Amino acid sequence: MKKTLNLSLGLGVSGVCLWMALRHFQWQDLQSAIAQASWIWLIPTSLVYIVVFFLRSWRWSFLLRSVVRVGPCRLFPILTFGYFVNNILPARAGEFARAFAGAHATQSRPTAFLGSIVMERAFDLMGLALVLAVSIPVLAEHLWWSFSSLLQKAGGVALSKSGEGMIA
Numbered sequence: 331m332k333k334t335l336n337l338s339l340g341l342g343v344s345g346v347c348l349w350m351a352l353r354h355f356q357w358q359d360l361q362s363a364i365a366q367a368s369w370i371w372l373i374p375t376s377l378v379y380i381v382v383f384f385l386r387s388w389r390w391s392f393l394l395r396s397v398v399r400v401g402p403c404r405l406f407p408i409l410t411f412g413y414f415v416n417n418i419l420p421a422r423a424g425e426f427a428r429a430f431a432g433a434h435a436t437q438s439r440p441t442a443f444l445g446s447i448v449m450e451r452a453f454d455l456m457g458l459a460l461v462l463a464v465s466i467p468v469l470a471e472h473l474w475w476s477f478s479s480l481l482q483k484a485g486g487v488a489l490s491k492s493g494e495g496m497i498a
Contacts, residue, residue, distance in 0.1 A: 383410060386450075393449050397442040400432075408432045425451075 387402035387409050394400060412428025419427075429443035 383413075389453075390446060390450060393446040394432075394442065397446070398436050398438045400436050404435070405432065408435060 384402060384406060387405040390405050390409060391400055391402045394405075408428055408431045411431055412424040414424065415427040416422060416424030418424075425447050426444070429440050429447055432438070432443040433440040
């Protein structure tokens with residue numbers, strides 16, 4: 331009885347939220363966008379997606395090897411499931427779902443999987459910091475001139491507007 335009530339309540343809340351999100355949606359715009367889309371780009375995008383996720387699965391299996399031996403092909407669906415949940419639920423809940431799904435699939439401890447996911451995120455952060463550290467010196471001059479030009483234009487507009495107020 332309690333499960334039925336929880337399911338009914340969950341479906342009701344989801345239905346109300348879906349209705350609120352889609353009540354002003356222009357379905358004709360979606361149809362025209364789909365008709366005008368260049369679907370050929372879906373092929374290379376899908377291939378890159380698969381390669382990147384396989385590489386992430388390999389990295390994850392490498393991080394897990396001291397705790398549990400599991401291959402990247404076995405981790406691939408668990409990884410994609412985690413990213414799917416991240417897209418649906420807030421607060422990076424997919425990371426926890428991935429840890430528990432991996433632990434369930436390998437009969438291991440969820441904490442081992444969770445620790446490896448924390449390490450993955452740390453490596454991602456270090457990679458992002460490296461890209462930023464390399465990009466800033468390369469782009470600094472261009473960014474400075476763009477910012478300087480923007481300030482000059484903004485200052486010119488502000489001065490012209492203040493001058494208009496004095497003349498009028």
